[in-house]
Amino acid sequence: MIIFDKDIEKVYPGTKMGVLIIRGIMEKEGCKKEDEATFLKKLRDKYEGVTKKELKEQRPVNAYAAYYKKFGQSYHLLSQLDSMLKGKKTCESKSLLLQSMFFNELESMMLTAGHDLNSLEPPLMLNLATGNEGYQSISGRDVTTAAGDLILCDNARVISSILKGPDYDTRITPDTRNVLFTIYAPPGISTHEVRTALMKLEERIRAFAPDSKTEMLEVL
Numbered sequence: 001m002i003i004f005d006k007d008i009e010k011v012y013p014g015t016k017m018g019v020l021i022i023r024g025i026m027e028k029e030g031c032k033k034e035d036e037a038t039f040l041k042k043l044r045d046k047y048e049g050v051t052k053k054e055l056k057e058q059r060p061v062n063a064y065a066a067y068y069k070k071f072g073q074s075y076h077l078l079s080q081l082d083s084m085l086k087g088k089k090t091c092e093s094k095s096l097l098l099q100s101m102f103f104n105e106l107e108s109m110m111l112t113a114g115h116d117l118n119s120l121e122p123p124l125m126l127n128l129a130t131g132n133e134g135y136q137s138i139s140g141r142d143v144t145t146a147a148g149d150l151i152l153c154d155n156a157r158v159i160s161s162i163l164k165g166p167d168y169d170t171r172i173t174p175d176t177r178n179v180l181f182t183i184y185a186p187p188g189i190s191t192h193e194v195r196t197a198l199m200k201l202e203e204r205i206r207a208f209a210p211d212s213k214t215e216m217l218e219v220l
Contacts, residue, residue: 001019001021001124001216001218001220002017002019002123002124002125002126002152002182002220003123003124003125003126004017004125004126004220005125005126005127005128007128008126008127008128008150011128011148012067012150012186012187013187014187014188015126015150015185015186015187016185016189016191016194016219016220017126017152017182017183017184017185017219017220018110018181018182018183018185018194018195018197018198018218018219018220019180019181019182019198019216019217019218019219019220020180020181020182020198020201020202020214020216020217021117021178021179021180021181021214021215021216021217022178022179022181022202022205022209022212022213022214022215023117023177023178023212023213023215024177024178024209024211024212024213025097025176025177025178025179025205025209025212026177026209026211026212027096027208027209028208028209028210028211033096033099033208034096034099034100034103034204034207034208039103039107040084040085042107043081043084043085043106043107044085047081047085052078052082055078055081056075056078059188059189059193060108060109060110060185060188060189060193061075061077061078061109062188063185063186063187063188063189064077064109064110064111064186065078066186066187066188067162067186067187068162068163070148071146071148071149071163073163077105077106077109077111080105080106081106081109084106094174095172095174096205096208096209097114097172097176097179097205098114098172100201100204100205100208101114101172101181101201103204104197104200104201104204107200108193108196108197108200110183110184110185110189110193110194110197111162111183111184112181112182112183112184112197112201113152113159113160113165113166113181113182113184114166114171114172114179114180114181115159115160115166115170115171115172115179115180115181115182116170116171116172116173116175116176116178116179116180117178117179117180118176118177118178119169119170120154120159120170120180121154121155121156122154122155123154123155124152124153124154124159125152125153125154126150126151126152127150127151127152127153128148128149128150128151129145129146129147129148129149129150129151129161130145130147131144131145131146131147131148132144132145133145133151133158134158135157135158135159135164135167135168136167136168136169137164137165137166137167137168138165138166138167138168138171139168140168143164145158145161145163145164146161146163146164149161149162149163149164150162150184150186152182154170157169160182162184162186181198181201183197183198185219191219194219195217195219198217198219199217202214202217
């Protein structure tokens with residue numbers, strides 16, 4: 001499903017990529033949307049008394065923090081989690097797919113991207129960025145990759161990177177029925193951690209789209 005550039009193991013030994021492909025996603029009438037208030041309470045209970053510094057030292061956050069530090073940046077999910085816990089940010093979304101992905105990211109603290117499967121042009125390749133690749137980010141802004149960053153490409157373009165996020169062309173839309181989720185797992189994250197996060201995301205989607213079919217759930 002995803003071809004790894006041969007140099008990745010030299011630069012980032014132990015890198016993994018989690019892949020979840022689900023087809024036929026249609027919201028079933030009567031299925032209850034995951035409640036944000038309930039989710040937030042679970043998050044607050046989980047992190048009560050834990051400082052941001054302590055969280056950075058916990059798995060798997062420590063692996064992402066180490067990766068981002070190489071580029072002089074901080075792991076952005078830490079800031080998003082902090083905003084959620086303090087009530088400065090909400091995660092209400094009309095898209096249950098996007099809400100499920102965001103909830104799963106905050107719960108697992110593992111970097112996840114979602115793409116409309118029908119928009120992709122295989123094969124997919126995990127590469128090291130040269131720093132010259134450009135693409136349109138999910139916000140519609142033109143971005144340029146950072147040299148050495150991990151980037152996921154299809155046969156036509158960059159579709160996501162760790163530091164710059166997913167692209168606009170393959171984004172999840174209200175018409176998305178077949179989806180590819182990926183979890184970037186830099187060195188220090190186990191196969192078990194990635195698989196657990198994928199299985200939880202699959203469970204969330206099946207809760208509102210019980211007729212959907214999982215085509216692939218793998219850690220590469």
